[in-house]
């Protein structure tokens with residue numbers, strides 16, 4: 001048993017070390033590649049967002065700078081006296097709108113805040129005084145004013161650009177309302193993918209455009225506060241347990257901040273797809289490596305067991321041949337020594353018998369007794385001669401020879417060795433031989449050793465009161481002879497079935513079993529071109545089948 005446990009431990013050790021040597025580098029490599037790839041891919045996505053947000057910022061700046069320079073040119077080059085005539089102002093407004101519809105309306109405000117001329121869709125603004133509006137004084141003093149989005153008198157969100165000019169001793173203000181749709185369009189072009197968003201906020205974190213998903217213009221945005229951003233910021237932030245990439249950049253011309261939001265799931269989807277495929281390939285590789293390792297270690301163990309078995313056989317053969325050489329010499333000597341006197345005794349007994357019948361002692365009342373005695377002498381001399389012949393045959397047992405063998409006879413001869421033992425234990429040795437069995441050319445003494453081992457095991461398994469049936473048959477399909485040894489013993493447990501041919505596997509008590517019998521038998525039968533197999537049923541018994549080619 002201990003040798004089998006050793007084999008199992010060795011098998012397990014080989015398997016785990018092969019497996020760890022192949023899997024650990026795979027794990028390390030996979031982890032390294034994945035982290036490197038995901039870091040650089042994320043950087044690439046964030047770089048893309050930086051480019052986008054800065055590009056949109058430039059577009060917004062350009063738009064406002066163009067509008068400011070246009071309005072400023074007009075205010076400086078046109079006369080206040082003309083501008084306050086709405087007919088004239090309308091012509092100017094039409095010229096401004098020829099290239100793009102960037103403006104909603106235009107108006108002239110004098111230095112007292114009076115709206116002296118107006119062209120646009122809100123005539124109610126005509127004559128309104130702006131002096132008390134919070135933007136009025138800063139706009140008057142700075143010369144240029146770009147508002148945040150506010151509702152004003154018209155109560156509609158809008159943005160104005162106001163340019164203040166001094167002509168002669170009067171100041172006046174040219175005020176134009178910007179078409180918010182154009183700014184919305186510029187911002188919307190930064191809304192990437194199905195879940196991406198983009199919006200503008202002012203320094204008080206108030207929306208200047210309508211976001212795509214939650215919130216509306218002049219409200220606070222749902223996302224984090226980026227209103228204090230002074231350059232460009234890139235961040236990954238969790239919003240309501242959902243991760244999002246943010247890019248924010250400050251637009252100095254308007255003092256707004258442009259915010260872009262992207263969904264990592266969407267932006268990193270090629271990376272996630274690659275990760276999923278990588279995962280599948282990884283699992284496949286692990287399965288294949290595990291299977292491969294298992295098969296390789298199994299093959300190594302089979303080879304190791306085979307080598308151990310062959311070694312056990314050759315050790316056993318050396319031992320047997322040494323023993324037999326000595327025993328054979330002795331047996332041959334004894335047989336020879338006994339054969340000679342036996343021959344003489346036999347001959348003399350024959351002669352005495354002849355004399356008894358020839359001489360004139362027919363009437364002697366002791367004649368019958370003498371005749372019986374001589375017959376008995378002859379019978380026992382014959383028996384003793386058979387014993388000496390068997391001794392001589394036994395002495396030759398280890399000589400490797402190829403001879404024509406009658407398997408039925410060889411089995412009968414083998415059973416002679418076990419008959420007494422079986423009889424003593426009330427075990428019936430039953431034979432069921434195929435009388436038509438062809439002869440085979442093989443090594444009789446080696447085959448005898450195999451039969452002896454297997455029948456002996458069967459007798460041991462039955463222990464007391466049972467039967468061992470030895471049958472032979474010819475399978476003409478496979479052209480082989482089969483010897484079946486069936487016993488009514490306890491059977492072999494399933495987990496032991498594939499171990500019983502291992503060298504040193506035994507379930508017998510120490511001193512009783514060596515665990516070599518079956519392993520040697522297996523080896524012998526294999527070397528003779530045959531095979532041994534076993535079937536067993538717990539509680540019913542086992543059957544060993546030895547197949548030998550004809």
Ligand code: ADP
Pocket residue numbers: 453457458461487489490491492500505506507508512513514515516517518519542
């Ligand atoms: P040993 O007889 O010295 O134990 P073997 O190699 O001949 O060694 O047998 C190995 C083991 O196989 C035995 O210990 C026994 O457990 C089992 N075995 C062999 N033949 C039989 C059988 N006919 N019935 C039940 N168990 C058997």
